Amino acid sequence: MEKIALKAKAAQIRMDLIRMIHTAKTGHTGGSLSNTDILTALYYRVMKIDSNNPKWEDRDRFIASKGHSVESLWCILADLGFFPVEELNTFSQFGTRLIGHPNNKVPGIEMNTGALGHGLAISVGMALAGKRDGKAYRVFCLMGDGEQAEGSVWEAAMAGSHYKLDNLVGIIDRNRLQISGSTEDVMGLEPLEEKWTSFGWNVVSIDGNDIEALVDVFESAPAIPNKPTLIMANTVKGKGVSFAENVAHWHHHVPSGEQLELALAELSAAIEGYKQEGQVR
Numbered sequence: 001m002e003k004i005a006l007k008a009k010a011a012q013i014r015m016d017l018i019r020m021i022h023t024a025k026t027g028h029t030g031g032s033l034s035n036t037d038i039l040t041a042l043y044y045r046v047m048k049i050d051s052n053n054p055k056w057e058d059r060d061r062f063i064a065s066k067g068h069s070v071e072s073l074w075c076i077l078a079d080l081g082f083f084p085v086e087e088l089n090t091f092s093q094f095g096t097r098l099i100g101h102p103n104n105k106v107p108g109i110e111m112n113t114g115a116l117g118h119g120l121a122i123s124v125g126m127a128l129a130g131k132r133d134g135k136a137y138r139v140f141c142l143m144g145d146g147e148q149a150e151g152s153v154w155e156a157a158m159a160g161s162h163y164k165l166d167n168l169v170g171i172i173d174r175n176r177l178q179i180s181g182s183t184e185d186v187m188g189l190e191p192l193e194e195k196w197t198s199f200g201w202n203v204v205s206i207d208g209n210d211i212e213a214l215v216d217v218f219e220s221a222p223a224i225p226n227k228p229t230l231i232m233a234n235t236v237k238g239k240g241v242s243f244a245e246n247v248a249h250w251h252h253h254v255p256s257g258e259q260l261e262l263a264l265a266e267l268s269a270a271i272e273g274y275k276q277e278g279q280v281r
């Protein structure tokens, strides 16, 4: 998909996920809105995947280590045909497979995640297996910034550089908030980029809600052979919905009917703007 169309696609996914959360009366609104641009760039442009053959051996792998914000991922997998779009109406209902965290009974999901701190170690194993099997696939692992407080992240970071996994791309959704407030108040992370650099990763810092920048950095990785890449994606939690942006409370908050309408109006206005931008270009 062209870069310009990706912006409108991300806004549409935000509309889908906020509707889904409203219907289910539960969901991680802030973190899903924050990572929608990252997932849209990966799923609609960067990753080699096939919804008709989700277990294709040469597919790129995506691990949602910040598994709680699965809503954007469910909406994208449905939109791409991994399962029927109508199934989104069952999100978080009793008996559904579309539960509140990634579930590998759903086509397109590699691993069950949600207990923070485990996704990078899994991704290291997949990337190492790819190297040993002579495969060209890449592994993308999305982590939260609050998640960086988990010690297991740093064991996996060490292993990623030790094994020279340049087929591995870690992404931190650096929205500066976690469940209960600012990451710096809960567990100070800074200097975070320097930490990753000192663990042997090639660190690239970008605006993580800028789809064009995301595509460029994903497509140019690995910029340094034999090093894993860490993308510091500086994002806004709640991005795209004015009243949810940068508000910690929206981590797990459900929009009222009125808030839903307002959010949908803002996002459809954004889509109109992107369409005009596309015509101008």
Ligand SMILES: Cc1ncc(C[n+]2csc(CCOP(=O)(O)OP(=O)(O)O)c2C)c(N)n1
Pocket (backbone or CB within 6 Å): 030, 031, 032, 034, 066, 068, 069, 114, 115, 116, 117, 143, 144, 145, 146, 147, 148, 173, 175, 177, 178, 179, 237, 251
């Ligand atoms: C091991 C573990 N401890 C606690 C939690 C509960 N929890 C769910 S989300 C969250 C905050 C995560 O914050 P962050 O990684 O910054 O994610 P984001 O801001 O992108 O939502 C916590 C502590 C969990 N899922 N796993």
Ligand SMILES: [Mg+2]
Pocket (backbone or CB within 6 Å): 144, 145, 146, 173, 174, 175, 176, 177, 178
């Ligand atoms: Mg966060």
